[in-house]
Amino acid sequence: MNIQRIYMVSVAIVICLRFTHSQQKQATQESCITAKCHATFGTEKFVHGPVAVGECKACHQPVQNEKHKFVPIKKAEDFCLKCHERLEKKGVVHAPVMSGDCTGCHNPHQSNQAYFMRKGPIAETCAKCHPQEAMRKKNVHAPVEDGDCLTCHKPHASEKPKLLSKSGNEVCFECHSDMEQNFTEAKHVHAPATDACVKCHNPHTTDTSPLLVKEQPDLCFDCHKNIKNHVDKSTVQHAALTVDNKCTNCHSPHESQIGKQLKDEPMKLCLTCHEHPINVAQSDKIGNIKELLSINKNVHGPIRDRDCSGCHDVHGSTNFRILKKYYPKEFYTSYSQVQYELCFGCHQQSLTQEMKTTTLTGFRDGDRNLHYLHVNKKTKGRTCRSCHETHASNNAKHIRDAVPFGQWMLPIKYEPTPNGGSCTPGCHARKEYSRFIPSSTNNKK
C-alpha cells in the first residue's frame, strides 16, 4: 500500500513538473516578438520594460482557449499602475490623466522619444488634442517654436491653472530672469506687467510683435482711455505715436527709472528723432533741435530740466507744434491774457498786466515794466517770440540774436549791464534801461 502510494505521488510530481516545464517552454516559444510577427518591437531607442523582456502578457491578457484573442484594455492606467506610481490627481489634472488614458500620450511599447512619447517633439503629442495650426502665427514664443510645451506646462497635473509649472509671472521669469531683476530694481513698474505678463503678451503665438495680444496703440488704449480720447481730439498729431514701435518708442511697457514709464530722459527721447530737420508740411519744417541746443548755451527752463513736455504735448494737441496751450505764431498780436496761456503756465501772469513794478521782472526801467510796455497793446502788441528764442540762445534769458519780422531777421543787439541793458533792434533806435536809475528820460532825448 505504501509502495503504491509512493508510486502514485511520484507520478503526480513528475506530471506536475513536466507540465510546468512545458508551460514555461510554451511561454518562451510563444513570445509575440518574432522575425515574422511584431518584428519592429524592441527596435526603437527606448523600449518599455515588459516589451524588452517579451512579457506581453503583463498587459495583454489572452482570452482563455482562444488563440490571438486578448481581453480588451479598457483603461490603460489600470495596467500602468501595476508597476508605476499613481499620479497625484490634485489641482488641475490633464484630461487624459484624469480618464486614465496614459497611452494617449505615451507609447506603451517603444519610442524614439524620451518618456515613450508617441511623437517627436512634445508639441506633436500635444497636437493630437491641441491643434498646432493656431500656434503658428507670425511671432511664435521660443518654446512653442521648439515644440517644447513642457517648458511652461506640466503634463500630468499642476496646482496652477492651465497646468502651468509655476504661478503667474513666475513661470515667465524662469527664462526671462532679467525681467524679474529689472522689476525688483526699477523705480517705476507698469502695473499690468507685474500683475500678469499675459495681460499684454500671448504666451504662444501672435501676429504682433513682441507676442502682443493686440497691435499698439490699441493694446495700450484698452487701459489708457484718456490718452486715446486726447489723441482722437488732437488736430496736430505727433508722428512718434504712429511710427516704428508707436507707444513703446518712448515708453517702457515693463519698468523704468523715470516717471511715466519713459525709456530715458524725455529730451533724450525727443532728440532721437529731432536730431535732424523734419518736414511737417510742404512749407513747414522743424529744425534740427539737437544742433540748436548744442550751439546755444542759455536754454529755456524745461530744456534745462531736459523735459520738452513742459511746453509740448507729446501725445498730440490742437495747437501748432503740438504745444500744450495756445502760443501766437505771429510777431504782433492784440494783447489778451489768453494769447499767452502757454508761457503764463509757469511765468508770472502779472508780468504783462502791471504797468509799474519793482519785483515782477528785471526788464524794467526804474519801476516802468518794459514787458508790459512791449506786450500789453491793443494793436501791435509784441509776442514773446519777438524777443525770446523759445528753445535756446546765447543771450541771457534766451533773448534772440535777431527779431523775426516777416522774412527779415533784424538783429536785436542786446547788451546786458549789471543793472539793466540796451538793445538796438530794427523796431526802434538804441534804447537803454536801468532798474536803478531810470533811463526813460535819456531814451526820450
Next chain:
Amino acid sequence: MRNRLQYFIFSFLVLSLCVSRAQQMRDSTAISFSLRNIEGKKYTLKENLGKRITVIVFWSTWGNDSMKMLHDLQWYYTQYHSIGLQVVSICVESQSIMPSDIIHIRAILNGENVTFQNLIDEKLLTFQAYSIVAVPTLIAVSPSMKIVFKLSGYSLIGKEKFSSFIDSTFGNKHSQARRNITEYMPNKDALRYSNMAMKKYERGDLESAEKYAIKAMQLDSLFSVPVVLSVEIALELNDTLKANELLSLFLRPEIKSGNKFLLQSFLYAKTGRKKEAMNLIEGNITDSLNAKERAMYAYVLGKAGLIQQALNEFQKAKKLSPAEFRIPMLRMEICKQAALTELVKKDSLLIKQYGRQ
C-alpha cells in the same frame, strides 16, 4: 526834483537789498523772510525751520504744475514731518492780491488737503528776493539755512530728482545705489535660451539643454553661463573631448568670469585628474563663491578623498541656495564613492524632485 530824489533814494535802498540778497543766494544761503499766512498770522522762516530739511515752495493757482507739486509735497510732509521735514508754501499769485484771491487760494489749499504752512507773498518781495522765474519753484533749506536743493518748474526729471533727494535725506530704499549698468549684460535672448537650457538640464533633458545652450552661445559669445553649462552637459554625457573643447572656449580672456579655475578644476576632477584639480583650487578659494561654484569646489574635494571637508562645503552651498539642484547631484556621486548609503538615498530623492530620472 524832490520826487526824483525820493525815487533815487527808494531805488538805492531796493537795489542794496537786492544786491545783498542776490549775494546771499549766490552763496547758497537762504534768505529768511517774514510773511503772513493765509489766516493772517505772521510767520518767520528762521523760527520755523525743520530739524533736517525745510522745503519752501513758490506756487500760484494759475501755475501749470503747482497743484501737482503741492499734492506731492503734502504726501512727503505726511511721511516725513515727524522725522524732520518742514514744508512751507508761498503763494505768489500776483503783484496785487485781492480778497477774492485769498478766498480762491484757500479753496485750492483745502481741496488739496494741505496741512503745512501757507503764506501769501502780497507784494512779491520774497518772490523777487529768491529770483523766482518759473512757478512752481521749490527750494530745500538745511537747518543752517543753506540751500541744498532747488527745482524750478516740476518736470518729470525734476520730480525724480526731488524724490531722490528726499529719499536720500530720509533714507528711503530708492536712494540705494543701483546695479552698475555699465557692467557686462548678456544679450537678452541669449539669457533666455541659457535659462531654458538650465531648466532642461535641471530636469535631466540633456539633449534639449545642450540645444538651448548652443543657441545662447551663438547669440552671445561672451556669455559665460551657457558655456559652463555645456561643459557640465558634456561631462554628464561622458564626452570628455567635447568638455575640454568647451572649457578652452570658456578660458578665453574675452569671457569675463570670476572663478574660471574652478570649472577647469571641476572638469579635471570629473575626468579623474584629482591632483591637477586640487592644485588648481589650492589657495584660490574665496568667500565670494556662489552656490553652484561652492558645490563644484566640494565635488573636487570629495573626489580627492576629503569627504568630510566636501560635505561641509556642500552644506555651505545649500545655505547659499537651497534650490541649487547641482548640490544633491554632485553630493550623491561623492557619497556613493564613500559608501554613505543614507545620504545617497536622501540625495536620490531630492534629485527626483527636480524631475530628473
